Each structure stands twice: as structure tokens, then as C-alpha cells.
Amino acid sequence: MAGLRVPIYVIGGGAVTPAGLNARQTLAAIRASLSAYEQHILADPFGQIQTVSRIPSHYSLRHTQNIWLTSMAARAVGEALEKGGVAAGVSALLLVAPEAFRKHPAFAETPAAEFLTGLQARLGESFHPTSRIVGGGAAACIGLLDQAADLLATQEVEQVLLGGVDSLVNDKDIARLSAANRLKAEDNAQGLVPGEGAAVVCLRRAPSRNLPAQCAIHGVGVALEENSVLSENYSQGTALLAACRAAIDGKGPTESDINFIVSNDNGERYSAWEALIGRSRFYRTRRETLPMAYPAMTVGEIGAGAGALTLLIAADSFAKGYAPGRVAMCEAASEAGMRAAALVSARSSSPS
Structure with a gap:
């Protein structure tokens, strides 16, 4: 979706x-x-x-x-x-x-x-x-x-x-x-x-002079992973891949523009394997590095609160100037299998 x-x-x-x-x-x-x-x-x-x-x-x-x-x-x-x-x-x-x-x-x-x-x-x-x-x-x-x-x-x-x-x-x-x-x-x-x-x-819907935007959200994708952490099989990253592809299916930045990832990966072996497989299939443009932010390293697994936290981190990094680029992908995985991704950028509508 x-x-x-x-x-x-x-x-x-x-x-x-x-x-x-x-x-x-x-x-x-x-x-x-x-x-x-x-x-x-x-x-x-x-x-x-x-x-x-x-x-x-x-x-x-x-x-x-x-x-x-x-x-x-x-x-x-x-x-x-x-x-x-x-x-x-x-x-x-x-x-x-x-x-x-x-x-x-x-x-x-x-x-x-x-x-x-x-x-x-x-x-x-x-x-x-x-x-x-x-x-x-x-x-x-x-x-x-x-x-x-x-x-x-x-x-x-x-x-x-x-x-x-x-x-x-x-x-x-x-x-x-x-x-x-x-x-x-x-x-x-x-x-x-x-x-x-x-x-x-x-x-x-739009930034204002009195309240400027921290970032723009260009696209969102959602998919359901059949092989969730609760199933007997390991994920092949199918839903994560589908969500990321859907997020860039628009007029905004493309895959090659993405500079970093903010994810709710929680340190589990399952989570790491899924991300490794899913991201290697999505990010096809050569990069020297692809920085990633994992808030769970600081706050642990906060469940339903983690999705919005990825957006807050991306927005804050743009607003305060510590983002490693102008475009990010925010990823979130739910325990029962839902996967989602949001394509966000600094305040201008396109990367420079």
C-alpha cells in the first residue's frame, strides 16, 4: 500500500x-x-x-x-x-x-x-x-x-x-x-x-512563517510480512522491501537520493537478518556508507511508540543540522508482521 x-x-x-x-x-x-x-x-x-x-x-x-x-x-x-x-x-x-x-x-x-x-x-x-x-x-x-x-x-x-x-x-x-x-x-x-x-x-499540510517545518514526508509504504518473528520461518525481507519501494513511488526523492536510515530495529537476531536481506535488495545505488540510527540502542524496544520516534529523530536531525544528508528513510516493524517505511527530507521539497 x-x-x-x-x-x-x-x-x-x-x-x-x-x-x-x-x-x-x-x-x-x-x-x-x-x-x-x-x-x-x-x-x-x-x-x-x-x-x-x-x-x-x-x-x-x-x-x-x-x-x-x-x-x-x-x-x-x-x-x-x-x-x-x-x-x-x-x-x-x-x-x-x-x-x-x-x-x-x-x-x-x-x-x-x-x-x-x-x-x-x-x-x-x-x-x-x-x-x-x-x-x-x-x-x-x-x-x-x-x-x-x-x-x-x-x-x-x-x-x-x-x-x-x-x-x-x-x-x-x-x-x-x-x-x-x-x-x-x-x-x-x-x-x-x-x-x-x-x-x-x-x-x-504546509509549513508557516511562524511555525517552520522540520522536514517533509513525501511517501509511505506498508506491507505485511508473513514470516514474522512469531512464525516458524525467518523473514526474507519481502514486506520491508515492498514498503520501501512503495514509499518512493511518487514525485519525491528516489532511492539514489537516500542518505541515511532511521529504524526501530531492536537488536534481535531476527530483526538484523531481515534488515540485511531486505535492504540489500532495495538499495541498489552504490554508496560509500549508509548511516543508520537505531533509537533502541538508547531507549530499548518501546513497541507502538517507536514508529513516531523514528520520524522525530529524522526531523530533529534536519532541523539541527546533524543529518548526514538531506533525505532519509524511516522504517518500522511491528511484532505481528506489519512493515512500514516513510520517505522524508529536509524542508526543501527535493534534495540538493
Whole structure:
């Protein structure tokens, strides 16, 4: 699937991660290659130590997983709303929640469909009626860019707040990942580090003089990988390849213009193999180097929040001048198999 008839623009966003309590802190930590990993003592099995990436917080905010996800989402969405500078009523919020198959403990008592109501109550705001909570994980966030563009094409929506919130630092997810030998440990160097966080990008149909764009999004591609990490077979990168090809299927930059990649690869052996195969089939133009940014090296695997974080990193790198070029591909993979890619560039509509 491909989308975006015309470019849309990132003008900022919000975030809360183990590396920072707002977008500025988070992005600075990732830019400095810091690590927010720590040792966490598990309740089950009692006393076992697991490497995680956890947000420092008061215990009352973690009274339930639903309260905790609402708290994270409220901080990131509130920051993005403030950055956008327009009322919530003309802002559509598209927020991605943990994938349904995980049966996240945050929604054990309160259905995911009611999460938006609680979030608006927490913020004291009412977003545009088109706002909604969506499942699908990190890739779903990037996959929603075409719907965000459609909303921005209307006169009722001035901006779209697009993001995700998740936490894998809970007993249920850790036990599930441990049983599959997918956690980073002394006997498994190529495992993931459970993380948590929320990230949101503020999207506009066009930049303004008062609020300049950090980057332009030219294309998006989405595909479904049949051989996900949950299947018995290894991925051959088919869906990643299809998503990247769809993202450049437009009037924007081409494959040869891409200077770097921002990816939610999480350190798993499966993730590395898929990327190696998929990227070697997509990037056919000779390059001396192809720099890649992996935010999971700083914040761990933050699930549904990782898609928007890749866009924030790309936008920040252009805005602050540390990007290794003018065009990037943002990639996101969801655990159940969805793959997505977004082609982004510095503020000018074409690379120089």
C-alpha cells in the first residue's frame, strides 16, 4: 500500500522515554548515543534480574498499567499539542496502542477503545471527532501517514497529532519474550531490551512563517510480512522491501537520493537478518556508507511508540543540522508482521 499525493510536514512533536521526559531530552540522549538501560528485579520469577529500559517515575503513576500508559501518552500528546499551537478541537489525534495479540495488561480492565476518553479527561481537552486509537504496533503509526494526509486535506483539521504509546516493562510481556528466548541476557547477546515510552509528531499540510517545518514526508509504504518473528520461518525481507519501494513511488526523492536510515530495529537476531536481506535488495545505488540510527540502542524496544520516534529523530536531525544528508528513510516493524517505511527530507521539497 502506498499513499501521500502531496507532501505533509513535521513541525515538531512530543515524547517521553527512559532517555528523557520530553522530546528535547530524548532526542539529545539519542544523538549523544547514551544508554537508558538498567537492571530490573523481576517479581516472577522472583529475584531474577533482567535488563530493561524504564522511565523513572513515582510509584503512584504505575498503580495500574492503564494509568501508566495514560500518563505517558498525556505527556507526549500534551507536548505536541503545545508545540502545534492550535486548539485540540481542530487537531486530530491518531494514537497507536500495543498490538492486540499481546493482550496488554493496560487493557485488561479498560478496553483500548475507551483509552482515548480517559486520555482526553487527563489532558482536559477534546480532540477533533476523527481522533481514534488504533492497534498494530510501531509500523501502524507510519502506516497512518496516508490517513493523516487525508485528514489534513479537509478544512476541519488544522493539524494531526500522530504517535504511539506502549510499555514492554511488565510481567506479562517479559515472561512471553523470555519463554521465546528473545530477551537480551548473558547467554543471548542478540536479544531485545524491554522499554517503554510515548512519541507523537505534529503534522501540517504546509509549513508557516511562524511555525517552520522540520522536514517533509513525501511517501509511505506498508506491507505485511508473513514470516514474522512469531512464525516458524525467518523473514526474507519481502514486506520491508515492498514498503520501501512503495514509499518512493511518487514525485519525491528516489532511492539514489537516500542518505541515511532511521529504524526501530531492536537488536534481535531476527530483526538484523531481515534488515540485511531486505535492504540489500532495495538499495541498489552504490554508496560509500549508509548511516543508520537505531533509537533502541538508547531507549530499548518501546513497541507502538517507536514508529513516531523514528520520524522525530529524522526531523530533529534536519532541523539541527546533524543529518548526514538531506533525505532519509524511516522504517518500522511491528511484532505481528506489519512493515512500514516513510520517505522524508529536509524542508526543501527535493534534495540538493
